[in-house]
Amino acid sequence: MNNNLIKILNNIKIKLKTNTSSEHEAEQQAIWLLEHITQKKYLKLLTQDLILNKKQEDSLNKYIKEIITKHKPIQYIIGNINFLNLIIQVKEPILIPRPETEEWVDFTIKYLNENLEKYYKNQTIKILDLCTGSGCIALALAKNIPNSQVTGIDINPEAIKLANKNKKLNNINNIKFIVSNFYENLENQKFDFIFANPPYICESEWQNLDKNVKNWEDKKALVADSNDCLFAYKNIINNAKNHLNINNIFTKNKLSQVFLEIGTEQEKIIKLLLEEKGLKNIAFRKDLNKTTRLALASI
Secondary structure, eight states: OOOOHHHHHHHHHHGGGGGSHHHHHHHHHHHHHHHHTTOOOHHHHHHHHOOOHHHHHHHHHHHHHHHHHSSHHHHHHHHHEEEEOOOOOOOOTSSSOHHHHHHHHHHHHHHHHHHHHHSSOOOEEEEEEESSSSSSHHHHHHHTTTTTTEEEESSHHHHHHHHHHHHHHHHHEEEOOOEESTTGGGTTTTEEEEEEOOBBOHHHHHHSSOOHHHHHSSSHHHHOOOOOTHHHHHHHHHHHHHOOOOHHHHHHHHOOOOOEEOOTOHHHHHHHHHHTTTTTEEEEOOTTTTTTEEEEEEO
């Protein structure tokens, strides 16, 4: 590693340290900023004598100031993130995809591919992604599940515009995005699987969120309802059976058809909501931080 790169990285890390949760996070953000202003990957920078020109220095200082004083998420500065080998453009205030989401989506892709290969090989699969936001979940499913036809919906027209940009950017054609408030504009369409990462934060939790979330990301994409934290889940679960195909092969093999990201300490109440609507084979999966993050169920 060249000495100038080490010096520049350390200077950025020192400035970002007060605004990040760990030294590792500060270092990662420093690398991302350098990659962004130089338009070179870190491995390439390691092989070169790094000297920033005035324009690059000015951009770097501007970005650092935005992160420190305005608490701007670095993802909005860079403009995109990697999500399961997709390039997902992000734009304020559309929700930034989280690593916890990426982890459970990766799990479900492997889970579905393994079971579909066994029980439903070469059959067309229809998937619905509710509250699609940037389209990251829907696009990952469309890319990685063979013979899938995916529909992503969101109430926010700006989110749908961004999702369509990501569709084009990643050259994925077996997917469509439409504006809809949950199932409202789907009429009588039915699907084999329903996915959702809905708003699930309570108003009281919102008040205590970090400024880089609260000041920048769409509150409506995070907070379900000012009076009911479970509003989105109730809507999704109460109407799920009306939009799911009954498939005897899935039923016989207890294949999950509903996949919901859930919040901290919501496992018991989500289980109750699913049971009340007759959903079966309810299971939960923890994320890398050992927090229950995914609810699964079948009909």
